[in-house]
Amino acid sequence: MKFHKLLIALLVLSLTLGAKISVFAQDEEKPEMTEEEWQKQMDEYTAKKNELTGKLDQLTKDVDALKKTNSDKDAAVVKAEEDLYASVGSTKSGVADFRKKFEATEKFINKKEGKKEDAEKMFAEIEASKIKCLPEFYDRYKKMKDALAKWEEVKKEAGYTVVKGDCLYKIAGKKEIYNNVKMWPVLWDANEKGVVNAPPKVAKTIKNPNLIYPGQVLKVPALTEDLKKKALEKSKKYRYTRKKKTEEPKDVKKDEKKDVKKDVKKEEPKKEEKKK
Numbered sequence: 001m002k003f004h005k006l007l008i009a010l011l012v013l014s015l016t017l018g019a020k021i022s023v024f025a026q027d028e029e030k031p032e033m034t035e036e037e038w039q040k041q042m043d044e045y046t047a048k049k050n051e052l053t054g055k056l057d058q059l060t061k062d063v064d065a066l067k068k069t070n071s072d073k074d075a076a077v078v079k080a081e082e083d084l085y086a087s088v089g090s091t092k093s094g095v096a097d098f099r100k101k102f103e104a105t106e107k108f109i110n111k112k113e114g115k116k117e118d119a120e121k122m123f124a125e126i127e128a129s130k131i132k133c134l135p136e137f138y139d140r141y142k143k144m145k146d147a148l149a150k151w152e153e154v155k156k157e158a159g160y161t162v163v164k165g166d167c168l169y170k171i172a173g174k175k176e177i178y179n180n181v182k183m184w185p186v187l188w189d190a191n192e193k194g195v196v197n198a199p200p201k202v203a204k205t206i207k208n209p210n211l212i213y214p215g216q217v218l219k220v221p222a223l224t225e226d227l228k229k230k231a232l233e234k235s236k237k238y239r240y241t242r243k244k245k246t247e248e249p250k251d252v253k254k255d256e257k258k259d260v261k262k263d264v265k266k267e268e269p270k271k272e273e274k275k276k
Contacts, residue, residue, distance in 0.1 A: 084134070088129075088130035088131050088133060088134060089130055090129075090130075090131055094131070095131055095134070098129060098131045098137075099136075099137075101122075101125060101126065102126055102132075102137055102140075102141075104122070105119075105122040105123055105125075105126050105144065106140060106144050108122060109122075109123065109144050109147050109148050109151070110144075110147060112151060116148075116151050119148060119151065120148065123144065123145070123148055126141065126144070127141075127145075159196045159197075159217045159218065159219065159220065160177065160217070160218045160220050161215065161216070161217050161218075162212050162213060162214050162215065162216045162217075162218060163214055164214050166212060166214075167184075167210070167212065168184035168187045168188055168206075168209050168212060169181050169184045171184070171187060171218070172184040172186070172187055177220055178223055182231065182232055182235045183223065183227075183228070183231045183235075184209065184231070184235065185209075185230070185231040185234040185235050185238070186221060186223065186227050186230075186231045187218055187219075187220065188206060188209040189230075189234075190218070190219040190220070190221050191205070191206045191216075191218050191219050192205060192206055192207065193205055195216050195217055195218055195219065196217040196218065196219055197216075197217040198213070198215060198216045198217065199215040199216075202215050202216060203216070206218075209238075
């Protein structure tokens with residue numbers, strides 16, 4: 001047992017000494033750098049450093065030159081902008097104020113939620129300013145002008161007093177009303193739930209377009225394209241349904257009469273036979 005331990009110890013010792021010897025051998029294989037070699041390598045690194053430093057300096061100069069060019073261009077843009085604003089008799093702050101008014105007027109006219117009179121006043125301020133001629137505004141200004149020109153003013157509903165012999169069809173065809181008999185549904189829709197006024201004991205509504213009474217004051221709405229379209233559709237539909245209703249009973253009556261005559265002819269001989 002002791003002998004085995006001794007062998008193991010000798011083996012470990014030999015391995016350790018062999019490793020140290022190989023390290024020393026490797027150190028001996030790599031000779032140290034000479035002073036000349038070291039100096040040569042330092043010179044190479046110094047040359048690369050100087051080269052890179054030169055490139056960095058050149059890039060810095062290029063960046064400074066670009067900054068100056070950019071600054072000059074910004075100044076030129078500002079100068080051109082000032083000259084442009086001056087050509088319409090304004091300044092940058094003046095154009096900013098005009099822009100707010102312009103956008104508010106544009107929104108008001110496009111939505112058509114208010115009165116046309118107010119829109120015209122707002123537009124008059126825009127039109128009076130030369131700033132509207134700037135490229136930023138001019139095309140939008142023209143569209144706004146067209147929209148205002150096409151604005152159909154919603155007038156106060158005119159009233160028409162029904163006289164004897166009138167009907168919605170006839171009233172719609174009058175020149176002072178719509179000058180188009182097919183627009184009668186507009187009058188019906190406007191007055192179905194209530195007319196402007198009516199004499200005592202006279203209907204205040206028009207539930208049936210065929211029943212209107214003298215003395216009723218009808219609402220006459222301003223005719224718009226949307227109302228025209230709806231009126232034409234309703235007029236056509238109403239005429240079709242009315243025609244269909246009036247035709248069906250006639251056919252039924254004719255058929256009934258024919259059937260009655262046939263039955264009478266068939267029954268008569270039977271009665272005579274009974275008498276005989």
